[in-house]
Amino acid sequence: MRVAITGAAGLFGQGLVAAFSTRYEVVPLTRADADITNAEALLAVLERVRPELVVHPAGIPDLDICEADPARGFLVNCQGTRNVVEAARRVGAGIAYISTDAVFDGKKLAPYLETDEPRPLTVYGKTKLQAEQAVKTWAKHWIFRVPVLFGPGKTNFVEKGLRKIASGGEYVVGNDQWGCATHTVDAGMKIMEVVEKGPCGLYHLSNQGSCSRFELARLAAQLAGLDPEKVVGVPDAMLRRRTPRLKYAVMEMGALRQAGFALPRPWQESLADYVRTVLK
Numbered sequence: 001m002r003v004a005i006t007g008a009a010g011l012f013g014q015g016l017v018a019a020f021s022t023r024y025e026v027v028p029l030t031r032a033d034a035d036i037t038n039a040e041a042l043l044a045v046l047e048r049v050r051p052e053l054v055v056h057p058a059g060i061p062d063l064d065i066c067e068a069d070p071a072r073g074f075l076v077n078c079q080g081t082r083n084v085v086e087a088a089r090r091v092g093a094g095i096a097y098i099s100t101d102a103v104f105d106g107k108k109l110a111p112y113l114e115t116d117e118p119r120p121l122t123v124y125g126k127t128k129l130q131a132e133q134a135v136k137t138w139a140k141h142w143i144f145r146v147p148v149l150f151g152p153g154k155t156n157f158v159e160k161g162l163r164k165i166a167s168g169g170e171y172v173v174g175n176d177q178w179g180c181a182t183h184t185v186d187a188g189m190k191i192m193e194v195v196e197k198g199p200c201g202l203y204h205l206s207n208q209g210s211c212s213r214f215e216l217a218r219l220a221a222q223l224a225g226l227d228p229e230k231v232v233g234v235p236d237a238m239l240r241r242r243t244p245r246l247k248y249a250v251m252e253m254g255a256l257r258q259a260g261f262a263l264p265r266p267w268q269e270s271l272a273d274y275v276r277t278v279l280k
Contacts, residue, residue, distance in 0.1 A: 001024045001025070001052045001053060002024065002025045002026075002027065002049065002050065002051045002052055002053075003020045003024045003025070003026050003027065003051055003052070003053045003054075003055060004026075004027045004029055004046065004049055004051035004053070004054045004055070004093070005017055005020065005026060005027070005028050005029060005054075005055045005056075005057070006029050006034065006036060006054065006055070006056045006057065006058035006084060007029075007030070007031075007056070007057045007058030007059065008028030008029055008030050008033075009028075009030045009031075009154075010057060010058065010061075010154065011149055011151060011153065011154040011155075011156055011184060012057040012098060012146070012149055012151075012184050012187070012188075013028070013057050013058070014151070014152065014153035014154060014184065015149075015151045015152070015153070015183075015184025015185045015187065015188045016055050016057060016184070016188040016191070017188075018152075018153075018184075018185050018188060019185055019187075019188025019189045019191070019192055020055070020188065020192055022189075023192065024192075027049050027051060029045065029058075031058070033045065034046075036056075036058050036059075036076070036080035036081070036083055036084055037075055037076060037079060037080050037083065038083075039083040039086065039087070042083050042084065042087050043083075043086070043087045043090060046087045046088065046090070046091050046093070047090070047091060050091060051091070051093045052092075052093055052094065053093055053094045053095070053096065053195060054084060054087075054088045054093050054094070054095045054096070055095075055096045055098075055191070056081065056084050056095055056096065056097050056098065057098035058076075058080065058084075059076055059077040059080065059081070059127075059128075059131070060072065060073055060076045060077055060124075060127075061100075061124075062124075063102070063122055063123075063124045063241075063242075063243040063245070064241060064242040064243050066122070066123040066124040066127060066243075067122060067123050067124070067242050067243040068242060070123045073123050073124060073127045074123075074127050074130070076127075077124070077127035077128060077130075077131050078127050078130045078131050078134070081097065081131035081134050081135065082131075082134045085134050085135055085137065085138050085141075088138060088140075089138050093140070094140035094141065094142070094195065094200075095135060095138060095140065095141050095142070096141075096142040096143075096144065096191055096195055097131065097132065097135040097141065097142070097143050097144070098144055098146060099128050099129075099131070099132050099143055099144065099145045099146070100124070100125065100128045100145055100146065100147070101145055101146075101147040101179060101180070101246065101249040101251055102120060102122060102124055102125035102128060102246065102249075103118035103119075103120050103125050103128055103129045103132070103145065104116065104118060104119060104120070104125075104246065104249060105119040105120070105121050105246070106121070106246030106247045106248045106249055107247075107248070108248065109248055110250075111210075111250045111251060111252035112204070112249070112250065112251045112252065113204075113252050113254055114202045114203065114204055114252075114254055114255045115254075118132075121244075121246075122243050122244075123243075124243070132202075139200070140200060141200055141201075142191070142194060142195055142198075142200055142201065142203065143201070143202045143203065144187070144191055144194075144203050144204075144205045145202070145203070145204050145205065145251060146182045146187055146205050146206060147179045147180045147181065147182055147206050147249055147251065148179060148180070148181045148182060148213070148216070149181075149182050149184055149187075150181065150182070150183060150184070150271070150274055151183050151184030151185055151274060152184070152185070152274070152277060153184075157213070157216070157217070158216065158217065158220045158271070158274065158275070158278070159278050161173070161217045161220060161221065161231065162220055162221065162224050162226065162275070162278050162279060163278075163279070165221055165224075165226045165227065165230040165231070166224075166226060166279055169230070170230050170231070170232050171217055171221075171230060171231050171232065172232045172233075172234055172239070173213045173214050173217050173231060173232070173233060173234075174212075174213050174214070174233070174234065174235065174236035174239060174245060175212060175213070175214040175233025175234060175235065176212075176235050176236055176247055177212060177213045177214075177236055177245050177246065177247060177249075178210060178211070178212050178247065178248050178249070178250060179210065179211070179212075179213075179246065179248070179249035179250055179251075180206035180207065180209070180210050180211070180249070180250055180251055180267070181206060181207055181211060181216050181267040181271070182205065182206040182207055182267075183207055183264075183267070183270035183271070183273075183274060186207055186264045186265065186270050187205055187206070187207075187264065190205060190256075190261070190264050191205070193261065194256070194259070194261065197261075198259045198260075198261065199259060201255065202255060203253070203255045203256055204251040204252060204253045204254070204255065204256075205253065205256070205264070206251060206253070206264070206267070207264045207265060207266060207267035207269075207270050208263050208264060208265065208266045208267065209266050209267050209268065210250040211267060212233075214231065214233035216267075216271070217231045218231040219268065219271060220271060220275050223271065223272050223275040223276075224275045224278065224279055
């Protein structure tokens with residue numbers, strides 16, 4: 001199978017390329033290769049490549065950028081995804097879309113199910129939900145909602161903290177944000193398994209277990225042999241960001257269970273493997 005992966009230079013894009021390359025011919029597409037906001041150029045690329053599957057993580061993942069420039073957020077995340085769906089339809093390829101826990105409002109205080117009604121509070125969450133709706137118009141689709149990402153290849157929440165502490169600073173994080181964490185390569189391998197064997201549809205996906213951002217950063221520091229006391233937890237409101245973060249975004253992986261898939265390993269195990277590579 002030939003697999004095209006959009007956003008291949010991004011954090012999740014690199015994890016997806018690493019995972020799918022273990023089994024398939026992968027065509028990594030960066031923005032320079034295929035701008036998803038240019039429908040004609042994107043279609044020309046896919047007509048040349050002729051993939052059987054398009055994995056689509058490309059977009060603007062930064063909540064504050066989307067909030068500051070909603071038009072850009074909707075252009076890239078919504079219209080860009082519509083263009084990917086139409087191009088995939090034209091070449092007969094399936095599409096695996098990478099969505100987010102930000103489609104929820106964080107007010108449930110119990111793990112979110114795939115059947116729960118989305119209620120996004122942010123521009124970013126709204127753009128991703130509209131993109132999900134576009135993806136559902138093509139029968140050959142899979143949607144994977146993934147939360148906080150860490151993994152090789154690009155700076156992320158975990159690496160940023162480790163480097164800050166290693167250089168003598170403190171890492172200030174929200175201590176009132178509770179959710180799940182996702183190792184990019186682990187998630188990529190599970191996505192590959194689902195598109196090979198599982199039914200189309202919507203899946204929640206992360207490593208097993210839940211944690212706060214504070215707990216995630218603190219354990220990462222400890223695993224790296226750094227002082228975990230250098231991770232300072234404060235209420236998210238004190239960070240003075242443009243966009244408030246969800247207080248609660250734990251997701252239940254019911255669709256994976258129902259389809260008979262084993263869940264990814266616990267987040268602590270994947271974090272330990274990842275941390276060993278960061279400060280080398």
